[in-house]
Amino acid sequence: MATAAACISLASPSPARVVIRRQTRASASASATDRQEVVSPKRRLPLRKVPGDYGPPVVGAIRDRYEYFYGPGGRDGFFAARVRAHRSTVVRLNMPPGPFVARDPRVVALLDAASFPVLFDTSLVDKTDLFTGTFMPSTDLTGGYRVLSYLDPSEPNHAPLKTLLFYLLSHRRQQVIPKFREVYGDLFGLMENDLARVGKADFGVHNDAAAFGFLCQGLLGRDPAKSALGSDGPKLITKWVLFQLSPLLSLGLPTLVEDTLLHSLRLPPALVKKDYDRLADFFRDAAKAVVDEGERLGIAREEAVHNILFALCFNSFGGMKILFPTLVKWLGRAGARVHGRLATEVRGAVRDNGGEVTMKALAEMPLVKSAVYEALRIEPPVAMQYGRAKRDMVVESHDYGYEVREGEMLFGYQPMATKDPRVFARPEEYVPDRFLGEDGARLLRHVVWSNGPETAAPTLHDKQCAGKDFVVLVARLLLVELFLRYDSFDVEVGTSALGSSVTVTSLKKATF
Numbered sequence: 001m002a003t004a005a006a007c008i009s010l011a012s013p014s015p016a017r018v019v020i021r022r023q024t025r026a027s028a029s030a031s032a033t034d035r036q037e038v039v040s041p042k043r044r045l046p047l048r049k050v051p052g053d054y055g056p057p058v059v060g061a062i063r064d065r066y067e068y069f070y071g072p073g074g075r076d077g078f079f080a081a082r083v084r085a086h087r088s089t090v091v092r093l094n095m096p097p098g099p100f101v102a103r104d105p106r107v108v109a110l111l112d113a114a115s116f117p118v119l120f121d122t123s124l125v126d127k128t129d130l131f132t133g134t135f136m137p138s139t140d141l142t143g144g145y146r147v148l149s150y151l152d153p154s155e156p157n158h159a160p161l162k163t164l165l166f167y168l169l170s171h172r173r174q175q176v177i178p179k180f181r182e183v184y185g186d187l188f189g190l191m192e193n194d195l196a197r198v199g200k201a202d203f204g205v206h207n208d209a210a211a212f213g214f215l216c217q218g219l220l221g222r223d224p225a226k227s228a229l230g231s232d233g234p235k236l237i238t239k240w241v242l243f244q245l246s247p248l249l250s251l252g253l254p255t256l257v258e259d260t261l262l263h264s265l266r267l268p269p270a271l272v273k274k275d276y277d278r279l280a281d282f283f284r285d286a287a288k289a290v291v292d293e294g295e296r297l298g299i300a301r302e303e304a305v306h307n308i309l310f311a312l313c314f315n316s317f318g319g320m321k322i323l324f325p326t327l328v329k330w331l332g333r334a335g336a337r338v339h340g341r342l343a344t345e346v347r348g349a350v351r352d353n354g355g356e357v358t359m360k361a362l363a364e365m366p367l368v369k370s371a372v373y374e375a376l377r378i379e380p381p382v383a384m385q386y387g388r389a390k391r392d393m394v395v396e397s398h399d400y401g402y403e404v405r406e407g408e409m410l411f412g413y414q415p416m417a418t419k420d421p422r423v424f425a426r427p428e429e430y431v432p433d434r435f436l437g438e439d440g441a442r443l444l445r446h447v448v449w450s451n452g453p454e455t456a457a458p459t460l461h462d463k464q465c466a467g468k469d470f471v472v473l474v475a476r477l478l479l480v481e482l483f484l485r486y487d488s489f490d491v492e493v494g495t496s497a498l499g500s501s502v503t504v505t506s507l508k509k510a511t512f
Helices: 032-039 059-070 074-086 116-120 158-170 173-198 203-220 233-248 255-263 269-286 288-296 301-334 336-352 359-363 366-378 414-418 437-446 468-485
Strands: 090-094 106-110 384-389 393-396 401-404 409-413 486-495 500-509
Touching (some): 059 255, 074 090, 074 414, 106 116, 158 288, 173 468, 203 233, 203 301, 203 500, 233 255, 233 269, 269 301, 301 366, 301 468, 336 366, 336 486, 366 414, 366 437, 366 468, 409 414, 468 486
Antiparallel strands (some): 090 106, 393 401, 486 500
């Protein structure tokens, strides 16, 4: 997710208007229409110097870090305050963690839907070692390898490793729906038991176990609970992710303690090595068929193991750990009327398809799909993207062009792009039917959670999430399983280091 999962690994939605000395080409995954929009902007915008400053060395970065983590407006307020102060959605600022984890925290922040998409165009930006931003976790946490998420598409290993992930996601595709239904059916049974016993159920705890079990059974054909891992997998992964992302997280510790231990120092990889080795041992055995395919593609077996582990544990499990509670949170708040519409659609489509949940039945549930897209829009699981400018260029917001120099770090805060009021009406509201109909379909190119527009497909030559369609599929399956069983539900929502904490307080069983 950056947040815990970048995809669950992750072209231009309203293609970034970028002016360089010669006409630019669009991202490889953009449509022909999008390319025409890039090279032929309707109007040339006035140039403006990028406003903002970085402050004194070290001191300015620490000041910004404190405001980012501990300021009164939180993370969103940190960026919104700079937009207001400079009357600009493109600004200079320092991004955490800064001293003494990141060598250079200075970025040009892109905080609207018009400028943000330049980050997807790998002809304009370099992605080398930028998955987590201005710092890169030690490769000791990934078996000594720079895994796919940290590779630029120009690197020779990028294409074969992404090909391997496409294979991982597709080679057991017939098992995905039945395994998901089996595992998440058990999840809802456990939640009903908790509700009967103590009057509430922690969705996050049950979801962690179900997500890891489903991913291993559905994509590898192995149940981790029947291996040496037992039920420890989610706990081991969460600890391992913490060691990678600690400079970007807030755990609610006293400010000085947290800022010193998490944001100013790196947690030693040795403290999590035994846990990681247990995960690696499981995947060496469970993923043999996929590792064999990697070897056929020219990937060393150990490199394949660590990339598969990262893809399933950091990207996929991490993504489901964030996205599924987010989806349940927003739908829980949406209320019984929305639940009724979803239940009617789900049950009708399944009934019309012989009582089975199939791809054809899912295609007949447009509201379900729109509700998933809306959750991905309003609270994207990966909030931040980075890219280093490959050349001098002018990046355009809605109103101005801004000169960016070769080598400068570009940073995008995705929630400000996907809640841009000049693109989305009522941007701060969860509107489950937002993407229905022709008007809704046109908005989909502004849904960019996957490190690219929802209207594009990931390729070997970009950094869009290899599991983009898989993520949307399993999120839709979650809603199908939920509304086949229940007419409505209620939730209590809190916060956690990685997304939302969701407690289900009632499940009203299906009555029609």
